[in-house]
Amino acid sequence: MRRRLIAGNWKMNGSAASARALLQRLAEFADDSKDVVVFPPMPYLSLAIDGNASSRVGTGAQNCAAYEQGAYTGEVSASMIADLGARHVLVGHSERRALFAENDATVLAKVQQALAAKLTVYVCVGETLAQRRQDQQQTVVAEQLQALIAELPASAWSSIVVAYEPVWAIGTGETATPEQAQAMHAFIRSQLQQVSPDVAEQTRILYGGSVKAANAAELFSQPDIDGGLVGGASLDAEEFLAICHS
Template sequence: MIAGNWKMNASISSTGEWLAAMADTAVAGRDVLVCPPFPYLGQFQEAVAAGRLLLGAQNCALEESGAFTGEVSAAMVRDLGCEYVILGHSERRALFGETDELVLAKMRRALACGLKVILCVGETLEQRQSGAAESVVAAQLQLALEQLSDDDWCQLVVAYEPVWAIGTGETATPEQAQSMHAFIRGQLAARSEQIAEQTRVLYGGSVNSATAAELFSQQDIDGGLVGGASLDAEHFLKICTA
């Protein structure tokens, strides 16, 4: 799977141009996902209905509905044709104080609404340099592994995004990325060999067309969660092709 996270970027016109560039491309389909900002989700409904793209949201509210000004519920996201939602992204954790407990609660809400979840995990540069990278990632996975059912895990994708490589131009080497992906696979296997086998583990962190092929050729890397490069349709297509 190749998933594009547009973050807080785009416009009506640029989204239309991106969709036009992606139309009738050979790589589009069940394994290509795009997660635009909330206001532009509606522009993707034709592409989703035609099976050209999967659609996801970048977040959802914990609450089901009610007096929560500015929030967007999981049910609303599903109503707009989304199949996936990104939860636990490092920017949500760092900038908005989202804890592992809150991420788990949001996952439960999303799953109950029929959404699949991309659960993001990853360490900071300081944590990696101190030798704590694996323990940080294990802690971010722990609640989901302990408290979600096997059926829930059938609806999950894990995305490893080293925080030090997001939007910085730095990318983990293929060996660094594979090492952490193998560790994540081991954490899943400790819960269930079947879950470890069936769960896609994506790599994210300044993925581009120059680095994609070597990253994706690693044994435990099942695709990418692509940030800035996904805003450029031509560049995104090259990553998908890789």
């Protein structure tokens, strides 16, 4: 039985004061049936790790370097993130792919670094609106997954969470219908059969794309949707907690 998982990606938002206030409210979350993780901006990572130390909420970084160490000014390695005490990292977000030209090879390198640092790695996949209109969504997502499936051993997948984020639904207020989301989640699970039936069954797949308290319950009721990767709504404690309880 896959445990439910709600992840909050704060993106480049907030301040130390707002982060503390949000973490204090989230510390009240006490539901053993699901996991909750937040991904604050890198400057507030230690603050969040300390703030979550006595709570059920986990902490992760929004990104990591594709390299272990060296002369890479401005980069932060997966081993540094783990050294701080974080246990999760997000890679391949559509904003990283679109704005910073990260490709499937870059994402694979980051996944490998994260796994070497013993982090749980959340890998984002998803199609643009143009690609969906051309009925290419499965082709796009399959290619993004294949970059990992072809290179990672089956044992690695116990530390991987897949997040399906239709790019056209991120921060736009648009949301895939529960049926659209379920269809893609089922497709992703079918692709993971290439690794093994156990990996396909056990890997958690999250939906990300304008998840709100108003639509969370219907999305999460789908059989292959194991939770959500929440963006803007994760900055509002009451909204995010409502999603967690959906």
